[in-house]
Amino acid sequence: MMDASNGLRSFEETHNADIKSFFDSAPPLKDGEDIKRKLEEFLGKKFSSSENGRPCRVVCVTSGGTTVPLEQRCVRYIDNFSSGHRGASSTEYFLKAGYAVIFLYRRGTCQPYCRSLPDDPMLECFDVTDESGITVLPKHEKAVGAAISGNRTAVTGGTLLKLPFTTIFEYLQMLQMIALSSRSLGSNALFYLAAAVSDFYVPWESMAEHKIQSGSGPLDMRLVQVPKMLSVLRKDWAPMAFCISFKLETDIKILLEKAAMALKKYDMHMVVANELLTRKEEVTVVTKSGNITVQRDRTQAGADVEDPLVKFIVEKHSDYISSTS
Ligand code: PMT
Numbered sequence: 485m486m487d488a489s490n491g492l493r494s495f496e497e498t499h500n501a502d503i504k505s506f507f508d509s510a511p512p513l514k515d516g517e518d519i520k521r522k523l524e525e526f527l528g529k530k531f532s533s534s535e536n537g538r539p540c541r542v543v544c545v546t547s548g549g550t551t552v553p554l555e556q557r558c559v560r561y562i563d564n565f566s567s568g569h570r571g572a573s574s575t576e577y578f579l580k581a582g583y584a585v586i587f588l589y590r591r592g593t594c595q596p597y598c599r600s601l602p603d604d605p606m607l608e609c610f611d612v613t614d615e616s617g618i619t620v621l622p623k624h625e626k627a628v629g630a631a632i633s634g635n636r637t638a639v640t641g642g643t644l645l646k647l648p649f650t651t652i653f654e655y656l657q658m659l660q661m662i663a664l665s666s667r668s669l670g671s672n673a674l675f676y677l678a679a680a681v682s683d684f685y686v687p688w689e690s691m692a693e694h695k696i697q698s699g700s701g702p703l704d705m706r707l708v709q710v711p712k713m714l715s716v717l718r719k720d721w722a723p724m725a726f727c728i729s730f731k732l733e734t735d736i737k738i739l740l741e742k743a744a745m746a747l748k749k750y751d752m753h754m755v756v757a758n759e760l761l762t763r764k765e766e767v768t769v770v771t772k773s774g775n776i777t778v779q780r781d782r783t784q785a786g787a788d789v790e791d792p793l794v795k796f797i798v799e800k801h802s803d804y805i806s807s808t809s
Contacts, residue, residue: 502711507660509688510653511556519647519658523665526586526645541672541801543583544662546679547571548590550652554686554705559695561651566680568593570730570763570790574676575644576634577794584643586662588655588679591648597634600627652682656713663721671808673725674801675717678756680732685710714750724808726801728754731770732763743770753804756793767793771800 493501513519527542548571549564572594575585579596587596602608602624609624620628638644647662649655666673684707696703718727729752731743736759743757747770757768766779767789778796780789 499711499715502709503713503716505687506656506711510657511688513654513657516657516661519661520665522645522647523586523662526584526642527665527669529642539669539672541583541674541805542586542666542669543578543674543676544586544588544659544666545571545575545578545676546588546655546659547575548593549680550590550655550682551650552652552682552685552707553691555695556688556691556693557695562682562684564680564682566590566593568595569599570678571676572596572599573788573790574678574794577788577790578676578798579638579643581794581798583674583798585638585645586666587644587646588658588662589646589648590655590679591650595635595646596638596644597631601631605631652685652710653688655679655681656710659713659717660721663717663725666725667722670724671726671805673722674797675722675725675727676797677714677727677729682710684708712750714746714752718751726753726804728752728756728797731755731757732760733757734760740768740770740775743768747772754797754800764789769793769796 547566548568549566551564552562554560554562568589571587571589573596575587575596578585585596589595598605605624605628609620609628610618611621613619635644639646647658649658663675686705687708690706714727714729717725727750729746729750731739731746733739733742739757739759743755746752747755753771755770757770758766764780766777769776769778776796778789778793780791781787
């Protein structure tokens, strides 16, 4: 719709049109029905359960980077550096704090409870015995045991739902699905958006179908901006949920300023600001009432910054729930 006074589209109308065009042109999820069923089943249990006399809290943790395909029958894509460590470790601390977690993660990235395993656990942790059985090598017994039991307790206990994505199209469609299905949780829902989401993409309809040929000289390709979904998540998809986004920069001088801008622009409850090289040591939580620096406990070997970070968030989420009920 045009603004009658000057014939120009307002920023909001343009933004909404960009979001609509993104979803209209995105290839539909291959296993959309299956994801919907899993979500309904998982959240159905949460709506009906009341643990420790209080309604169950559910957090959606997004983790890892999205890819941007360059061809419809994809051979090449643009990727993002994120290892998924932040999302995986935060998931463990949220589970410990009694939350149910929807872990929306990039396929192949770091998984909860598996952070202490070597890169190739199948080949490095196990050995074949004389009787053609499999045994765990003694030096990896503790890590393998913790990974199996931690994961099994959470998944079979119905407190952890893992949903994988690869492309930007999959990620945003799944995030929308999760947000819409968790609406009825009201302020008990929490979004912890640690995924590194691509900023630019090739719209599906303008993407080459087949492998781009290398013989035709330099590649000239137009990437369109991915519409930011944070404002629509806050306003329309899950308006009562507590929303935390992340801001990563490599230049510390602009980090806090950018995080404060995001807090205001997208009406987030908190923005976690982190710098690439120090992201595992400390983060700054930017809120409307001030900034708080959270550091890992350096006196303890292997301590994670996500431990105090999640504790702080849980406290603020509790205050938010009380203020909305
Ligand atoms: O995975 P690790 O290696 O452990 O690293 C963790 C991390 C550094 C990736 C993580 O802590 C982090 O900072 N994630 C956000 C990275 C980032 O740069 O975000 P952004 O500035 O592109 O986006 C800011 C926020 O908007 C993010 O919460 C993102 O989920 C969201 N977003 C981004 C683009 C878009 N089109 N829509 C969005 O909603």
